[in-house]
Every structure is written in structure tokens, then in C-alpha cells.
Amino acid sequence: xxxxxxxxxxxxxxxxxxxxxxxxxxxxxxxxxxxxxxxxxxxxxxxxxxxxxxxxxxxxxxxxxxxxxxxxxxxxxxxxxxxxxxxxxxxxxxxxxxxxxxxxxxxxxxxxxxxxxxxxxxxxxxxxxxxxxxxxxxxxxxxxxxxxxxxxxxxxxxxxxxxxxxxxxxxxxxxxxxxxxxxxxxxxxxxxxxxxxxxxxxxxxxxxxxxxxxxxxxxxxxxxxxxxxxxxxxxxxxxxxxxxxxxxxxxxxxxxxxxxxxxxxxxxxxxxxxxxxxxxxxxxxxxxxxxxxxxxxxxxxxxxxxxxxxxxxxxxxxxxxxxxx
Ligand code: NAD
Ligand code: LMR
Numbered sequence: 001x002x003x004x005x006x007x008x009x010x011x012x013x014x015x016x017x018x019x020x021x022x023x024x025x026x027x028x029x030x031x032x033x034x035x036x037x038x039x040x041x042x043x044x045x046x047x048x049x050x051x052x053x054x055x056x057x058x059x060x061x062x063x064x065x066x067x068x069x070x071x072x073x074x075x076x077x078x079x080x081x082x083x084x085x086x087x088x089x090x091x092x093x094x095x096x097x098x099x100x101x102x103x104x105x106x107x108x109x110x111x112x113x114x115x116x117x118x119x120x121x122x123x124x125x126x127x128x129x130x131x132x133x134x135x136x137x138x139x140x141x142x143x144x145x146x147x148x149x150x151x152x153x154x155x156x157x158x159x160x161x162x163x164x165x166x167x168x169x170x171x172x173x174x175x176x177x178x179x180x181x182x183x184x185x186x187x188x189x190x191x192x193x194x195x196x197x198x199x200x201x202x203x204x205x206x207x208x209x210x211x212x213x214x215x216x217x218x219x220x221x222x223x224x225x226x227x228x229x230x231x232x233x234x235x236x237x238x239x240x241x242x243x244x245x246x247x248x249x250x251x252x253x254x255x256x257x258x259x260x261x262x263x264x265x266x267x268x269x270x271x272x273x274x275x276x277x278x279x280x281x282x283x284x285x286x287x288x289x290x291x292x293x294x295x296x297x298x299x300x301x302x303x304x305x306x307x308x309x310x311x312x313x314x315x316x317x318x319x320x321x322x323x324x325x
Contacts, residue, residue: 005036005067007122009082011113012089013041013071014050016236017130020243021086026058026066029247030084031254038068042078042089075116083122086246087113087141090131100318103136107324110137114144114153121148128249129155130242134188135263135277136315142265142277143325150275151289154253155263157192157279159238159245160184164194164223171210171219172201179206183281184223184261185270185301186308187315192279193304194223198295220304257284264289270297270305276312 008025012018018041024030025037039058043051048071055069072078079085091105110129117125125148129138134155142153161184169176180200185193196215199206207215222229230238252260263279266272269291270280281292297305319325 003034003036005038006031006084007038007040007082008084008086009040009042009078010086010088011042011078012087012131014043014047014054015089016239017088017242017246018051019054020240021088021246022054022058023061023063024243024247026061026063028063028065030250032251033065036065036067038070039066040070040072040078040080040082042075043071043073044089045073048073075113076120079113079116079125080120081122082117082120083124083126084250085117085121085125085127086250087127087129087137088131088246090137092132099315100322102133103315103319104322104324106131106133106137107140107319107322110140111144111324114141117141118145118147125152126250126253127153128246128253129153130246132188133315135279135312136319138263138277139275139316140319140324150265153265153277154249154289155188155277155279156242156245156249157184157188157261157263158249159242160188160192160194160223160226160279161261162241162245162248163226164199164219167219167222168196168199168201168206168210171214172206174201178202181259181281182261184279185281185305186279187312188263188279189308189311190224190228191308191311192224193301193308194220195281195301197298197301198281252284253289254287255284256286259283259292262289264291267291269293270295272305272309273313276309276316278309278312 041051138155182199183195196207268274
């Protein structure tokens with residue numbers, strides 16, 4: 001193997017997304033079929049043994065690209081020299097917990113992890129936050145990593161993007177590959193806005209190929225509440241599809257794409273307050289996300305983008321008040 005292995009750190013590695021994710025990373029799907037990887041699994045002490053079990057299975061796959069596995073409960077060790085960090089482990093919402101409690105609990109995780117990334121990661125570190133509330137957890141981690149360029153902290157809305165592709169493809173009876181320029185705006189939450197006014201199917205605007213009632217009353221809520229529907233059906237939150245979206249996000253970030261959705265720090269584009277980590281239509285060029293500019297936003301879209309962005313600014317204000325950023 002000529003190339004130096006790239007260190008990829010996965011937090012919450014013993015969880016259900018971790019189990020769906022690690023084997024795909026090790027097989028070369030995250031970075032490319034010719035890029036050797038070294039995996040670092042970060043877990044809480046109680047789950048280290050389970051992570052060791054997953055590592056045994058990774059060994060048993062004899063992946064040609066997997067050059068080593070490290071398992072630790074110490075963030076400084078886990079992120080030491082890492083070029084990709086997938087922050088999956090988070091505190092799930094429990095009965096009786098308010099949103100503020102959830103933000104506070106996650107602040108206790110993502111603040112120290114952001115600092116450990118700041119102090120130990122490689123210069124080219126790229127961070128994807130999957131653990132919910134993903135956008136605000138990414139903001140917390142970023143704010144604890146002043147030496148890392150701010151745009152290296154991103155949150156995942158690619159699962160929402162893929163869900164939107166799949167719902168529209170089913171409605172129009174076309175392959176997903178015929179759909180271009182899909183966009184998710186805002187927060188990875190029920191307020192997100194999947195936008196069909198810029199999406200194209202067969203070269204024509206998607207919104208003009210479906211009736212308005214379906215777009216408003218079926219498409220948008222189905223995509224936005226899909227996470228809850230999966231929990232209801234499966235008795236557990238999405239895992240394989242979330243892992244798949246994480247792979248898509250990082251692969252495109254590193255290898256380039258002309259159009260997808262990712263939550264990245266706002267530069268003020270489209271009236272989204274600078275600094276919050278919000279989903280936009282993005283391209284990836286030379287290993288950097290760029291917000292696609294120049295889209296006309298009509299009143300219908302404006303109202304929905306604003307509502308989701310408002311939720312993000314409220315989350316930012318709440319974590320500020322809690323002293324987490
Ligand atoms: P899970 O409960 O199966 O696994 C989470 C793992 O994280 C556990 O093994 C736990 O021990 C670990 N963990 C907790 N605190 C940690 C810490 N401080 N450091 C390292 N590890 C820690 O959960 P899951 O199903 O794998 O989901 C993980 C997160 O991803 C949840 O917050 C979930 O809501 C979120 N999620 C996000 C999306 C998205 O699209 N952004 C989609 C699906 C799930
Ligand atoms: C999802 O979108 O599947 C996850 O974020 C889980 C959830 O709580 O919706």
C-alpha cells in the first residue's frame with residue numbers, strides 16, 4: 001500500500017449507526033476504493049467492550065484497505081491525527097426531557113470533543129456531526145475549536161436529501177438518477193424545508209410536475225417527519241440509511257459534487273444569519289463546500305426557510321444562555 005492511511009474517527013462507534021457505518025468505511029466507500037484507512041473508535045467506558053466486539057468483526061472481514069483499528073474512551077487519543085471525524089455518539093432524548101436538557105447534555109459531549117479535535121486532529125480535519133440535534137451540536141463543537149477553520153464543521157442533512165429524492169422519484173415514477181438539484185434548507189428537524197422549486201426532473205422544475213397540495217401536504221411533511229416514522233415502524237431510529245448518508249456526505253466533500261445538501265456554517269447567503277450551521281444547496285470543489293448562489297426564493301419557500309432558520313437561531317441562543325458556546 002503506497003499511500004499513508006487516513007485516520008477516520010467515529011464516535012458512538014458501538015451504537016447502531018456505528019455498526020452500519022464502520023464496515024463501509026473500512027471497505028473504501030467513505031474516501032475511495034484506493035484510499036487506505038485507519039479507524040479510531042471513540043466510546044464511553046461502558047460501551048468500549050461492545051466496540052471491541054465490532055472491531056473483532058472488522059478484523060474478520062480482512063478488508064484490504066483497513067490498516068488498523070484503535071478503540072478508546074479518551075477523545076484526545078481518538079482524534080489524534082484524525083483527518084475525518086464522524087461525530088455520531090450523542091445523548092438521546094429521554095422521557096420528560098425538555099429541549100434545553102437535551103442541548104445541555106449534548107453540550108457536555110460536543111464541547112470537549114470540539115476541543116479535543118482542536119488540540120489533536122490533523123490540519124486537514126473534516127468533521128461531520130450526525131448525533132442530534134446535529135446542527136447545534138456541530139456549532140458547539142466548532143466553537144470549542146478556534147484553531148480549526150470554521151467551515152470544517154458540518155452537520156448531516158444528506159439523509160433528508162436522499163429521502164426527498166426517493167419520495168419524489170416514487171411520485172413521478174422516475175429513477176432517482178433523473179432528479180437533479182434537490183435541496184434541503186435549514187435544520188435537521190421537522191422544520192426543515194425540502195425544496196422542489198429548484199429541483200429538476202428530466203430538465204424541468206419538479207414543483208411544476210406535481211400538484212401543489214401534494215407538495216405542501218404530503219411531500220414536505222413526509223420528508224420532514226420521516227425520522228419519526230422510521231422510529232414508529234422500526235422501534236429504533238434510522239441507522240443504515242443514516243450511515244449511508246454520512247458516507248455520501250464525506251465522499252462528496254472529499255471527491256467533489258455539483259449539487260447536494262449539507263448543513264454548513266452560513267456566510268449570510270439567502271438571509272441565513274452568518275455563523276449558524278444550516279442546510280443549503282451546496283457544491284463541493286477542491287475539497288471545500290460552496291453554497292450555490294443566485295437562486296430565486298419565492299414567498300412559499302421564504303416562509304419555510306425562515307421558520308427553520310428561526311429554530312436554529314433559537315437553539316444557538318439557548319446554548320449561548322447555557323454557556324455552552
Ligand atoms: P445509539 O444509541 O445506538 O448509539 C449511540 C452511541 O453513542 C452509543 O454506543 C453510546 O455509548 C455512544 N456515546 C454516547 N455518548 C458518547 C460520547 N460522549 N462519546 C462517544 N460515544 C458516546 O444511537 P444511534 O442510533 O447510533 O444514533 C446516534 C445519533 O445519531 C443519535 O443522536 C440520533 O438521533 C442521530 N441520528 C441523526 C441522523 C441525521 O440524519 N442527522 C439520523 C439518524 C440518527
Ligand atoms: C432521523 O432523521 O432519522 C434521525 O434524526 C432520528 C430522528 O430523531 O428523527
